[in-house]
Amino acid sequence: MLSEQHAIHGDMFRIRLCGSDQVHIADPHLMESVLRQEGKFPVRPPFNSWKTYRRVTGTPLGIVSGEGPYWKRVRSALNEKIMRPRPVLAYTGQLNGIAHDLIHKLRRLRDTHGDEGLGKILSNEFYKWSMESVGSVVFNSRMGCLGDDMPQRVQDFITAIDEMMASSIPIIAFDEWHRRLNSKYWRRHKEAWDKIFEISKAYTDEHILSMEKRIEGGEAVEEKGELLSYLLASRKMSRPEVYANVTELMLAGVDTTSNSLCFIVHLLATHPEVQGRLQEEIQDVLQGRPPTANNIHNMTYLKCVLREATRLYPVVTMNCRVATEDMVIGGYKVPKDTIIVMNHHAACRNQEVFEDAEAFRPERWLRSEANHKAHPFASLPFGFGTRSCVGTKIAKLELYLAISNMLQQFELKPIEGMVLKPHLRTVLTPGNQVPVRFAER
Numbered sequence: 001m002l003s004e005q006h007a008i009h010g011d012m013f014r015i016r017l018c019g020s021d022q023v024h025i026a027d028p029h030l031m032e033s034v035l036r037q038e039g040k041f042p043v044r045p046p047f048n049s050w051k052t053y054r055r056v057t058g059t060p061l062g063i064v065s066g067e068g069p070y071w072k073r074v075r076s077a078l079n080e081k082i083m084r085p086r087p088v089l090a091y092t093g094q095l096n097g098i099a100h101d102l103i104h105k106l107r108r109l110r111d112t113h114g115d116e117g118l119g120k121i122l123s124n125e126f127y128k129w130s131m132e133s134v135g136s137v138v139f140n141s142r143m144g145c146l147g148d149d150m151p152q153r154v155q156d157f158i159t160a161i162d163e164m165m166a167s168s169i170p171i172i173a174f175d176e177w178h179r180r181l182n183s184k185y186w187r188r189h190k191e192a193w194d195k196i197f198e199i200s201k202a203y204t205d206e207h208i209l210s211m212e213k214r215i216e217g218g219e220a221v222e223e224k225g226e227l228l229s230y231l232l233a234s235r236k237m238s239r240p241e242v243y244a245n246v247t248e249l250m251l252a253g254v255d256t257t258s259n260s261l262c263f264i265v266h267l268l269a270t271h272p273e274v275q276g277r278l279q280e281e282i283q284d285v286l287q288g289r290p291p292t293a294n295n296i297h298n299m300t301y302l303k304c305v306l307r308e309a310t311r312l313y314p315v316v317t318m319n320c321r322v323a324t325e326d327m328v329i330g331g332y333k334v335p336k337d338t339i340i341v342m343n344h345h346a347a348c349r350n351q352e353v354f355e356d357a358e359a360f361r362p363e364r365w366l367r368s369e370a371n372h373k374a375h376p377f378a379s380l381p382f383g384f385g386t387r388s389c390v391g392t393k394i395a396k397l398e399l400y401l402a403i404s405n406m407l408q409q410f411e412l413k414p415i416e417g418m419v420l421k422p423h424l425r426t427v428l429t430p431g432n433q434v435p436v437r438f439a440e441r
């Protein structure tokens with residue numbers, strides 16, 4: 001892992017990888033320097049195969065893959081609905097409902113598969129919860145991911161996303177070459193994208209149909225605050241741009257949140273004293289009721305638990321930028337077009353950056369704690385600045401609601417003999433099992 005390279009070469013080193021010049025940094029001061037020098041249109045290294053697919057099919061790029069003024073326009077439109085606190089809190093009711101469905105499903109699976117059986121499929125179930133949650137925000141409809149009979153269309157969507165990610169690896173540096181030869185790798189990749197777009201377009205079109213019916217019935221749909229209705233009614237994006245952007249929101253928002261939840265339940269199960277303190281807060285504030293937006297606001301320790309879990313397990317372990325101008329980092333001249341890799345995982349586990357860095361201590365984030373002296377750029381699980389995660393508020397709300405609902409029902413306990421082995425795919429995942437037992441309270 002590249003974190004180990006930092007242990008050997010220090011906080012900053014240069015490397016040539018996959019045909020590109022890269023500078024890797026793990027010192028929060030240097031990360032701050034990079035992020036504060038960002039221009040109007042920050043650039044991450046492109047996913048070339050994503051771009052090639054869009055070019056050859058004439059499909060627009062979206063919020064993740066877009067750049068320059070186009071990116072700025074779609075980003076501003078999305079910011080309106082999912083980066084401002086008030087519109088996001090309006091999703092509390094539906095996300096609570098989905099957290100409840102997850103709890104029922106966990107109970108059913110535990111009773112049929114046993115604790116170990118559930119541990120082996122837990123990350124899969126959290127993936128479905130996350131897809132249902134993001135889907136309910138993005139498409140304004142329940143996809144049915146948590147039902148016993150998951151619709152075939154959802155399974156096809158999940159399979160196509162997996163296939164698109166897997167098939168992008170063999171063509172990573174030579175996508176154009178594969179496309180020209182129409183190689184089997186390119187065909188796999190293209191077919192996966194075709195399926196992803198077909199399904200997300202179908203969900204979007206269903207929403208448009210129901211929206212039109214509601215408008216005919218005299219309903220002021222734009223005022224309801226739904227993301228899709230807003231994007232379509234405000235005409236801030238063309239129809240093909242809407243398809244591309246909702247698709248990329250789904251791609252960015254599912255794996256990240258589900259894997260974060262895996263790490264959180266694991267940390268709580270293995271730290272009963274933290275779980276106990278969190279449970280007390282939940283009990284005090286909620287008194288057995290489902291959490292409201294107001295309740296979440298008052299749950300300080302819950303927020304510390306999330307901050308600390310995402311410090312120890314930042315699912316996006318490294319965040320990248322492309323230098324859009326020549327720049328100076330830590331006294332070194334870094335030429336334009338260099339890829340700058342900020343290794344958050346390494347910074348977050350560095351003993352010189354965080355006192356007792358390997359320990360899970362949510363208290364370190366309490367304002368009252370004098371011992372929280374870490375640099376503000378040391379842990380940036382959602383990135384920073386105008387290009388930071390546009391789903392930050394949604395993701396946090398999803399996780400707060402899932403944890404606080406779950407802890408009202410279950411005590412989380414470790415499963416002896418089962419081990420969590422973090423594994424880096426595109427994002428950090430818990431490997432193939434999450435050794436957590438869901439004991440009834």
Ligand code: HEM
Pocket residue numbers: 044063064065075134248249250252253254256257260315316319320380381382383384385386387388389390391392394395
């Ligand atoms: C715990 C869950 C999540 C984590 C840790 C996470 C983390 C990140 C990070 C580190 C970035 C890159 C930021 C940067 O370049 O500075 C990012 C970008 C992004 N995330 Fe998330 N994310 C999460 C959930 C979500 C959700 C739920 C959504 C959608 C609703 C989402 C949508 C996006 C999008 C669209 C981008 C690209 C933004 C842009 O380029 O303007 N993420 N995320």
